[in-house]
Amino acid sequence: MDIPQAHRKRQLADKLKLGKAWKGADKEADGYVFVTGWGEPVHPDTVSSLMASLIKKHNEAEDVEPLPHARLHDPRHVHATTLLLAGVPVHVVAARLGHADPAVALRVYAHVVNEQLAEAATIFADRIDGAA
Structure with a gap:
């Protein structure tokens, strides 16, 4: 069983x-994946503090690569940034994050989109130079 x-x-x-x-x-379809022992949704602060204590416990072990401090929300940002840098369209990333409007993702991840714009300009310039 997995x-x-x-x-x-x-x-x-x-x-x-x-x-x-x-x-x-x-x-079942209306339930949460993680709940308290009585079925209510786990409060995000509980998970955030658990994440911090798990990282601390890991870092106190011998012969392990220490993990940096991370907030609960950080993996979400890593996920979105990774997808955007891989060229996944913003509206798809926004949908995965649960944003009703892709403009939210554009505002939050503007730095990533700006990197892509610069890369696209370089690619275009290289193609133009190669055609000349």
Whole structure:
């Protein structure tokens, strides 16, 4: 059994055990992936502090490459930046991030888009120079 299936199985067992005391969604499709022991969504601050403590615990171990401080939101930015630098269109990245309007992603990741614009100008100039 893979990790997501095992996690879901434990979550459903918790739901069954609590019965009417379960505060989560009734339908599986409406539920959250990570919930408290009584079915409510985990507060983002809880996950943020857990991330910091996991990084600290990792860094205290012997013979490990230390991890830098990271906020919960940082992997989201890495994901978006990586996709944009790989040439994925902004509207696709915005949809993956849950932005209703790609303009939000354009504002947040303008530095990445500007790098792409400069690269496109260089490519164009190289092609023009090669054609001359």
